[in-house]
Amino acid sequence: MDLRKLKTLIDLVSESNISELEITEADGKVRIVKADPQAVAPSYVIAPPTPARPVTADQAPTPAPVAAEVVATGHTVKSPMVGTFYRSSSPGGKPLVDIGSEVKEGDAVCIIEAMKIMNEIEADHSGRITRILCENGQAVEYGQPLFIVE
Numbered sequence: 001m002d003l004r005k006l007k008t009l010i011d012l013v014s015e016s017n018i019s020e021l022e023i024t025e026a027d028g029k030v031r032i033v034k035a036d037p038q039a040v041a042p043s044y045v046i047a048p049p050t051p052a053r054p055v056t057a058d059q060a061p062t063p064a065p066v067a068a069e070v071v072a073t074g075h076t077v078k079s080p081m082v083g084t085f086y087r088s089s090s091p092g093g094k095p096l097v098d099i100g101s102e103v104k105e106g107d108a109v110c111i112i113e114a115m116k117i118m119n120e121i122e123a124d125h126s127g128r129i130t131r132i133l134c135e136n137g138q139a140v141e142y143g144q145p146l147f148i149v150e
Contacts, residue, residue, distance in 0.1 A: 004139065006030065074150035075125040078143050083114035085134040085146065097147070101129045109147055112140065125149050 013021050013032045022031040079085070087095040089111055097109045103123040110121045131148035134140055 074130055074148045075127065076145045077109060077121075077123060077125065077147040077149060079112060079140045079146055080121065080142070081112055081114050081119065082142050083112040083119070083140060085136065085138050085140045086111040086113065086118075087132070087136045089118070089120070097129050097132075099129055099132060103127065103129060103149065110134075121146070123147075123149060 009021060009023065009030065010032060012018075013034060019034045020032070022029070087097075087110055089096065089108075096111075097103060097107075103109060104126045105123055107123045108120045109123050109129070112119045112121055127149040129147055130150045133145045133147060140146065
């Protein structure tokens with residue numbers, strides 16, 4: 001299930017009088033339950049899709065990495081807006097920066113598309129790109145880490 005859709009469902013449960021919501025789709029089942037119908041913060045249970053045959057350890061879904069777990073030294077270039085992250089200025093084009101690229105303050109490092117407008121994001125620190133924390137085409141939030149510059 002798309003993360004944006006999941007977030008919308010969570011917000012719906014949080015802001016409404018319903019205490020439980022269950023959605024079943026081809027790619028899985030999501031059940032959102034408020035611990036106490038009067039509580040503001042609901043608890044969430046996400047069930048993986050029910051396979052036709054047993055799932056082996058190598059087929060089991062792995063959890064997505066969480067940006068908060070990233071421990072890195074250096075300066076973090078963060079997203080100044082909500083949008084879609086792109087490494088190059090055109091589809092199939094050469095990435096603006098790669099790991100190991102030297103950047104100066106003000107150099108373009110990526111593109112974030114917001115409301116059908118392509119916004120060039122500039123490095124706010126000079127140095128060498130040591131980590132790229134987003135995937136091409138990934139939705140990003142305001143303040144989300146994009147790169148580590150040392």
